[in-house]
Amino acid sequence: MAASTGWVNRRYGRKIGFLHHLRADAGLRFGQYRDYESVDWDAVGRLIFICRGNICRSAYADALARKQGLEATSAGLNATSGAPANDAGTRLAAQRGVDLTAHSAQRLEELTLTGDDLLVCMEPEHATSATARLGTEMAGQVTLLGLWSQPRRAFLQDPYGLPDDYWETCLDILDSGVRSIGAKLGDRAHRSTGDHAAA
Numbered sequence: 001m002a003a004s005t006g007w008v009n010r011r012y013g014r015k016i017g018f019l020h021h022l023r024a025d026a027g028l029r030f031g032q033y034r035d036y037e038s039v040d041w042d043a044v045g046r047l048i049f050i051c052r053g054n055i056c057r058s059a060y061a062d063a064l065a066r067k068q069g070l071e072a073t074s075a076g077l078n079a080t081s082g083a084p085a086n087d088a089g090t091r092l093a094a095q096r097g098v099d100l101t102a103h104s105a106q107r108l109e110e111l112t113l114t115g116d117d118l119l120v121c122m123e124p125e126h127a128t129s130a131t132a133r134l135g136t137e138m139a140g141q142v143t144l145l146g147l148w149s150q151p152r153r154a155f156l157q158d159p160y161g162l163p164d165d166y167w168e169t170c171l172d173i174l175d176s177g178v179r180s181i182g183a184k185l186g187d188r189a190h191r192s193t194g195d196h197a198a199a
Contacts, residue, residue, distance in 0.1 A: 013166045017157030024124055024155035028147075033154055036127055036143045041184050043141070045116030047072040050126050054079040054105040055086045056160050057122045060171060061145065063098050064178045070185065075108040077129050082106075086160060092167050096175070113139045120145045120181065122156045148184075149177035 005015075012018040027033060047065055049058035054076030062074035085093075085100035093100045108130070113119075117140035121127040130142045146153030151173070159170040 009163070010165045011169055013157035013159060013162050013170070017155075020123075020155045020157065021153065024153075027124065028152065028154045033124065033127075033144060033147065037147055039118065039141055039143050039184075041187070043116060044118045044185060045071060046114070047118050047120055047181065048108075048111065048113075048140075049074040049120045049122075049145070050077065050108060050130055051122045052076055052078050052126070052158060053083070053160070054107075055083055055103070056089050056158060057156060057170065057174060059085045059100055059103045059105070060089055060093050060098060061120065061174050061178050063093065063100055063103065064175065065182065067098060068178065068182050070182055073111070075106050075111055077108055077126060079105040079107045081110065088164065088167060089159070092164065092171060096171065108133060113137050115139045117141070118143060120177075122146070122158075124154060145177040145181075146173060147177075148180040149173045150180075 008015060008018045012021050047070055049061040049065070049072065051058040054074055058074035058076065062072050065072035083105040084090075085103040090100040113134065119130040119134065119140060119142045121130055121142065121144050124144065127142050127144055134140050134142060144154055146156050153173055156170060156173055157166070159167045
């Protein structure tokens with residue numbers, strides 16, 4: 001039993017995270033998130049990574065994307081403006097060569113959204129809120145980061161306050177998702193160059 005609990009905590013953060021994962025995974029299998037997979041990559045100019053507090057998941061994904069040369073920022077649905085990145089996240093990110101020391105949290109409402117924004121969310125609930133926000137501004141697209149990661153995770157548990165072993169799992173998934181998204185944007189650039197050459 002203890003071994004099983006340890007596996008759940010290491011892979012999903014906590015029992016409730018595992019239950020959220022199972023529910024989201026069922027939705028993924030039945031096509032519930034198909035709209036979030038239908039990204040027009042040619043229309044994407046800026047990535048906006050979104051989580052709840054903008055101090056853990058989205059802060060790391062933002063810094064990693066910018067390190068890879070992508071235009072990116074991040075925001076939280078319930079962020080405290082100006083808050084620094086989480087201490088554990090900053091420490092573990094540094095071990096991966098990602099610097100979070102200059103991060104300053106912001107709320108999604110503080111950003112002016114445009115039609116070339118792709119809002120990259122960590123949980124289905126976040127995506128629902130982001131979609132509602134876009135609906136009022138008629139701008140941008142929404143996706144879930146975990147749809148592009150390996151393994152796929154429609155729900156990525158917040159690592160705030162959790163042990164390092166789950167943080168590492170979470171960061172691995174963020175690494176994978178950001179790399180995949182970056183590759184798709186790179187493919188877009190190659191297609192554009194190829195089309196220009198053909199013309």
